[in-house]
Amino acid sequence: MKHRVAGRRLDRTTEHRIAMFRNQVTQLLRHERIVTTTPKAKELKRIADKVITLGKKGTAHARRIAFRDVRDGEVIEKLFGPIAERYASRAGGYSRIIHKGKRHGDNADMSIIELVDRVVVAEEPAKAEKAEKKSDKKASKAKGE
Numbered sequence: 465m466k467h468r469v470a471g472r473r474l475d476r477t478t479e480h481r482i483a484m485f486r487n488q489v490t491q492l493l494r495h496e497r498i499v500t501t502t503p504k505a506k507e508l509k510r511i512a513d514k515v516i517t518l519g520k521k522g523t524a525h526a527r528r529i530a531f532r533d534v535r536d537g538e539v540i541e542k543l544f545g546p547i548a549e550r551y552a553s554r555a556g557g558y559s560r561i562i563h564k565g566k567r568h569g570d571n572a573d574m575s576i577i578e579l580v581d582r583v584v585v586a587e588e589p590a591k592a593e594k595a596e597k598k599s600d601k602k603a604s605k606a607k608g609e
Contacts, residue, residue, distance in 0.1 A: 471510075472503055485511050486533050492559070493539050493547065497578035505561045505577040512577075516551060516558045519543040550581060 474481060484504075489512050492498050500508065515533055518526040522544060534540055551558050557580065564574040 472507055474503060474507070486535065489515055490534050490536050490539050492577060492579070493534060493543055494536070496582040497576060499564065499574060499576050501567075502561070502563065502573040502575040505575040508577055509559050509561060512559050512579075513556065515543065516547060517556075519548040520551060522548060547579070554580075 474484075476484065485508060488498065488500065488504070488508050492508065492512055493515070511533065515530055518530040527540065527544060530543060531540060534543065559577055559579055562576040562578070564576055566572065567574050
């Protein structure tokens with residue numbers, strides 16, 4: 465029986481699982497949005513929310529504890545700076561999971577895990593510029609023929 469056993473094993477050893485989630489929480493805090501499988505995203509949400517709560521505390525002890533999981537100084541500064549300020553008035557639920565569908569290779573359920581109220585960097589103008597360049601190339605090819 466599985467009484468009082470929390471978390472998923474994800475068919476990995478303990479060391480591998482811990483290292484994987486440390487990497488994922490670091491990348492989630494750096495990029496504020498990552499794509500992973502649904503079971504990994506559900507476990508990652510638990511860890512990421514706890515780390516963000518440490519960032520909100522802002523004490524030296526909380527910084528040391530957070531550094532156990534996030535081994536990147538740049539991300540730690542972001543966690544205890546802009547991310548902590550953004551969620552200062554929020555009581556919890558700092559991340560969300562959006563189900564994406566199935567992965568083509570092995571039919572695994574995929575999800576996007578992202579921070580709530582994340583700041584969207586100007587991605588749309590970059591996409592619009594790429595679309596304009598493609599249409600210009602097509603137009604120049606049509607004129608050349």
